[in-house]
Structure formats: structure tokens, C-alpha cells
Amino acid sequence: MEILLALVVAAMLVSGGIFTFLAAVGVVRLPDVYTRMHAASKAGTVGSGLMLIAAGLYAGEFATLARAFAGFVFFILTAPVAAHLVAKAAHQAGYRLSRRTVCDEMRLPPKK
Amino acid sequence: MTAHAIVQPAATFALFLMCLAFFLTAYRVITGPTLPDRIVALDMLVAIAIGFLAVVAIKTGFNLYVDIAIALGLVGFLATVAFARFVLTQGMPEDEKDPMAASPRAGSRRAGERSVAQRTARRKTRGRAR
Structure with missing residues (x-):
């Protein structure tokens, strides 16, 4: 039973690390703010959330697991809100999408 | 003892991956062409720091680090919201085309x-x- 729990925790640690690393690669490689935010908010949150859950599981007591789960739920709730705020603010401030963008549905009408 | 022997290498591997992720994101913070790029990268840095705290909690056995991770998440969210409001009110500066x-x-x-x-x-x- 202990071995099984350790295997689950190890798998969550490794997959969380891989998620975080891929999010960082996306932040570096993607062309503009909006796509970078897309990589950072989703993959980064999943990576750190998996590690928090792993820490809660490995502690072996219910209080720590409950706190880790509460922190995970908090990140899942706040990361999309923060990413949406940054993207909306950047779009309203006039930061442009990359040239390869196909469609921008929030663009202003061309002439009034 | 064997459970320890299974988890410890995984934690070391996760720390290694997150070190790489931290340096890549720091590169984006330094050379990000615009202010929102840096804000997104700082948000990502907070997420990586939370991951670091969780792995350190596993490696050392101090469960208090989970609470610190929750507090860091709260602070990071508030900082990102404040930066977004700043971008919204200040607009795009002329030298950031x-x-x-x-x-x-x-x-x-x-x-x-x-x-x-x-x-x-x-x-x-x-x-x-x-």
C-alpha cells in the first residue's frame, strides 16, 4: 500500500514537472502575448497543481491533503481569471496579435 | 524505506525540470518584448515557485510548505490582477510597438x-x- 502510494506520488511529480517544463517552453517559443498566456495559464497551473496534490498525498494525513486540495482548487479558479484579465487588458491597450493570426473577433470595426 | 527510495529520485527529476522551466521563463521576463509578455512570464514564475514549494515539502517532510504555497498563490493572483489593471489604465507606451x-x-x-x-x-x- 505504501509502495503504491509512493508510485502514484512519483508519477504525479514527474508528470507535473513535465507539464511545467512544457509550459515554460511554450512561454518562450510562442509568437505573441495571447498564445504565451494560453500556454502559461493552462499547462503551468496543471503542473503546479499536480505537485501540490502529490505533496498532500505523500504527507499521509488528512489535514495536509485537504489544504493541498484547497490550494489546487484555488489555483484552478484564479488562473483563468488572471489570464483573461491580462489578455483583455493587453487587447484593449492595443497590443497586436502576431502576424500569423488567422482571426481576431474582438477587433474594432474599421471605420465609423 | 522503499517508498522513500521511489519518491526521492522522482522529486529530484521534478526539481531538475522545474529549474529548466524557471530559467526559460526568466529568459522571457528579461527579453519579453512587451509589458504583458513580462506579466504573463511573472505569473508563470509564481506557478513554478509553487511547484518548487510542493517538491521541497515532499523532499524535506515539512508540511508547512503547503500553506506557504497557498499564500504565494494568493499573492501571485493579486499581483497579476494589479498588473492587468495597470496595463488597462496606462495603455501601450509609444516605444512598445x-x-x-x-x-x-x-x-x-x-x-x-x-x-x-x-x-x-x-x-x-x-x-x-x-
């Missing part, structure tokens, strides 16, 4: 349309001048 959209052909076409923030800023300065 997007280098990705800047091509010599598109220059004339882009000169015609101006962003909302620039227009409101211009309106504000005009109103002040009167």
Missing part, C-alpha cells in the same frame, strides 16, 4: 487604425490642452 506585427509592408496599413487606449490618451491630452 509590437515587433511581431511590425513588417515594412504593413506599416502604411497599420498607421490608419489606432488602438482604443491611444485614442483615449490622445483625447485626454487634447482636453487638458484646451
Whole structure:
């Protein structure tokens, strides 16, 4: 039973690390703010959330697991809100999408 | 004891991956062409720091680090929201034209349309001048 729990925790640690690393690669490689935010908010949150859950599981007591789960739920709730705020603010401030963008549905009408 | 022997290498591997992720994101913070790029990268740095705290909690056995991770998440969320409000109120500064959209052909076409923030800023300065 202990071995099984350790295997689950190890798998969550490794997959969380891989998620975080891929999010960082996306932040570096993607062309503009909006796509970078897309990589950072989703993959980064999943990576750190998996590690928090792993820490809660490995502690072996219910209080720590409950706190880790509460922190995970908090990140899942706040990361999309923060990413949406940054993207909306950047779009309203006039930061442009990359040239390869196909469609921008929030663009202003061309002439009034 | 064997459970320890299973988890410890995984934690070391996760720390290694997150070190790489931390340096890549720090590179984006330093060379990010615009302010929102740096904000997104700072948000990502907070997430990586939370991951670090969780792995250190596993490696050392101090469960208090989970609470610190929750507090760091709260602070990071508030910082990101404050930065977003800052970008919204300040608008795009003149020296931060997007280098990705800047091509010599598109220059004339882009000169015609101006962003909302620039227009409101211009309106504000005009109103002040009167």
C-alpha cells in the first residue's frame, strides 16, 4: 500500500514537472502575448497543481491533503481569471496579435 | 524505506525540470518584448515557485510548505490582477510597438487604425490642452 502510494506520488511529480517544463517552453517559443498566456495559464497551473496534490498525498494525513486540495482548487479558479484579465487588458491597450493570426473577433470595426 | 527510495529520485527529476522551466521563463521576463509578455512570464514564475514549494515539502517532510504555497498563490493572483489593471489604465507606451506585427509592408496599413487606449490618451491630452 505504501509502495503504491509512493508510485502514484512519483508519477504525479514527474508528470507535473513535465507539464511545467512544457509550459515554460511554450512561454518562450510562442509568437505573441495571447498564445504565451494560453500556454502559461493552462499547462503551468496543471503542473503546479499536480505537485501540490502529490505533496498532500505523500504527507499521509488528512489535514495536509485537504489544504493541498484547497490550494489546487484555488489555483484552478484564479488562473483563468488572471489570464483573461491580462489578455483583455493587453487587447484593449492595443497590443497586436502576431502576424500569423488567422482571426481576431474582438477587433474594432474599421471605420465609423 | 522503499517508498522513500521511489519518491526521492522522482522529486529530484521534478526539481531538475522545474529549474529548466524557471530559467526559460526568466529568459522571457528579461527579453519579453512587451509589458504583458513580462506579466504573463511573472505569473508563470509564481506557478513554478509553487511547484518548487510542493517538491521541497515532499523532499524535506515539512508540511508547512503547503500553506506557504497557498499564500504565494494568493499573492501571485493579486499581483497579476494589479498588473492587468495597470496595463488597462496606462495603455501601450509609444516605444512598445509590437515587433511581431511590425513588417515594412504593413506599416502604411497599420498607421490608419489606432488602438482604443491611444485614442483615449490622445483625447485626454487634447482636453487638458484646451
